[in-house]
Amino acid sequence: MAEVVTFGVQEIVKKVASLASEEISLVWGFQGELTKLRESLLLTEAMLRDAGQSKEVRPEAVQIWVNKLEDIAHEADDVLDECGYELLRRQVEVGNQMKKKVLNFLSLHYNPILFRLKMAHKIENINSALENLNKKAASIGLVNKKFSDATSSREIAVDRETVSIFKRDEKNIVGREKIVSEIVTTLINSSNTQENENLPVMAIVGMAGLGKTTLAKCVYHEDEIGRRFTEKIWICVSIPFEVKSILSKILEHLKPEKARMQDKDAIIKNLQEDLKGKDICSYWMMCGTKILKNGMT
Known part of the structure; x- marks a missing residue:
């Protein structure tokens, strides 16, 4: 039935x-x-x-x-x-x-x-x-x-977690080369001119199914991005928004051996230490970047 x-x-x-x-x-x-x-x-x-x-x-x-x-x-x-x-x-x-x-x-x-x-x-x-x-x-x-x-009770949610790896049908994207190039240029230029408190953010906005994630993947995997930024981090921000969970995911990417760390303050200190002086390209666009950038020179 x-x-x-x-x-x-x-x-x-x-x-x-x-x-x-x-x-x-x-x-x-x-x-x-x-x-x-x-x-x-x-x-x-x-x-x-x-x-x-x-x-x-x-x-x-x-x-x-x-x-x-x-x-x-x-x-x-x-x-x-x-x-x-x-x-x-x-x-x-x-x-x-x-x-x-x-x-x-x-x-x-x-x-x-x-x-x-x-x-x-x-x-x-x-x-x-x-x-x-x-x-x-x-x-x-x-x-x-x-x-x-x-x-x-809203404990069941649609799985929205994204990954940076291309699916088979996402690699051959046609007609978006100019947009990808413009985004890459904007990110790199912003990174070159940014002050400590003015962080560059580029939002890709639209309803589900429009190709936002695929576009972000194209930018993320651009050779110029890899050459310009010391670290590239792909983070999926879930709902409800949890800062510590996001920071833990970043730490897991940078230092897998410390991924089980639970204390938020310790996580931030480890991230600040590891990312100090580095240019970071991240796909998450929420709070947390400012937390990490504080104290970095």
Whole structure:
């Protein structure tokens, strides 16, 4: 039964997750809700996969659950289509100067702030409905009680940890050479001119699936970066944000024999000692750099 459920719903889940990954959130500023929607759908998909291992699945209840999931997915699809249409309308309005007066006239009654609030409210409601649906999964045998309890207390999270090693399909990146070169130049120039308290940070921003990590890997593995910086450190910053955990990962990279060190102060002192006078290229862009740089000359 679980296999049938997965087959029937998976395509809808994937479609909505794909739509939630679009860059429309960068225009209106509700990327947080879209990210939450994508994560909830990924979690739902994981539940369906795990259902095949459960002996407590109740077919009738599962069918009702699936019907509700389909309703939520279709509602999300409609909302994201509305966002996509508005994005296209704005692009036409900006790009077609010959019809500017007409388009401005048609837009007199359009309020971008109200639209933004309306979309954010709709997606928030979808997230709430999906969260409630996922909580009911344990009662019909889609997931075990332990998994459900952990999920409701947010102890289960989507694995976002990244690595610096290229996957097979990431090596042949076409059309990003100029961007990579510009980022490398900016990092190197910033490193040459930076003062002790003014640390260079370059943020790569966008929704999931846009290729942010792949772009960062291209920069990280550039020969010029390797020649310019004494150390290169790739760190994945998790949620919730834990400074000591991040510092421990850096120490593990530099001094594997001291990776088990627990005291935060001792970790910082060891890092300061090892990194003193060195140029560091790191992929993490959070706090911690300033902690390490203090005392370095």
